[in-house]
Amino acid sequence: MTRVFFDTEFTELGIDPRLISIGLVSEDGRREFYAELADTYQPKDCGDFAREAVLPLLQGDAVCLTWAELGRRLGAWLEAFGEPVKLTTDSMAWDWPWIQEVFGDLDTWPANVDGKPEILGQSAEFCQAVEDAFAAGLRRHHALDDAKANRIGWLASRGNVPSV
Incomplete structure (x- = not known):
């Protein structure tokens, strides 16, 4: 099984958030895989944080x-792995619902993708490696870079620290 780390950015943490971008x-x-949504939001829909940081x-x-x-495109990208995929995130509450919504229902869910995500632990090694990845140039709150930082943190928590 292959892990695929993912992150999302969205308009706000409020009642009606809208997806801005996704990175895996x-x-x-x-x-x-990285995409920005062209039809889900307008800048005026964004909270202050999204306007300033995302x-x-x-x-x-x-x-x-x-x-x-x-x-x-995301479904095709995931299916192209040709083996089972375990989606991995640091935020079950904020990121996972977007994956569920993108695929809508079980008829569009990629057959090789596990329906339950793996939630990343936040060990000291994980957190330090994530911070080091951002210090080395990854952009915090860019969905793809956040996914990359989580991958690096996960590897570090297992004793393997790759370069950015």
Whole structure:
């Protein structure tokens, strides 16, 4: 089974958050998926935090997808692993619901993806490696970079610290 680390960024922590971006990276670090949503929100929908910390990091253009395109492309990307995938996150409450919503129902869920995520532990080694990854240049609150930092933290918690 391959772990795929993922993170999301969204408009707010309130009642009606909307997905801004999603990033995923494979356990071996060789495969990445990153998308920004073109049809789920407007900047005026964002809370102060998202406007200040998330929106300035957006790349635009080639990575912008509609909600429907995201579901198709992300599903195809995950299925291309050709083996079982375990999605791994540091936030069950905030990130996992977006995965469930992207695929909508069981008919669109990629067949090789486990329906229960792995939740990352927050050991001292994990936290230090995540902070070191951001200090080395990963951008905090960019969905793909956050996923990469979580991968690095997970590896460090197992005694293996890769370079950024």
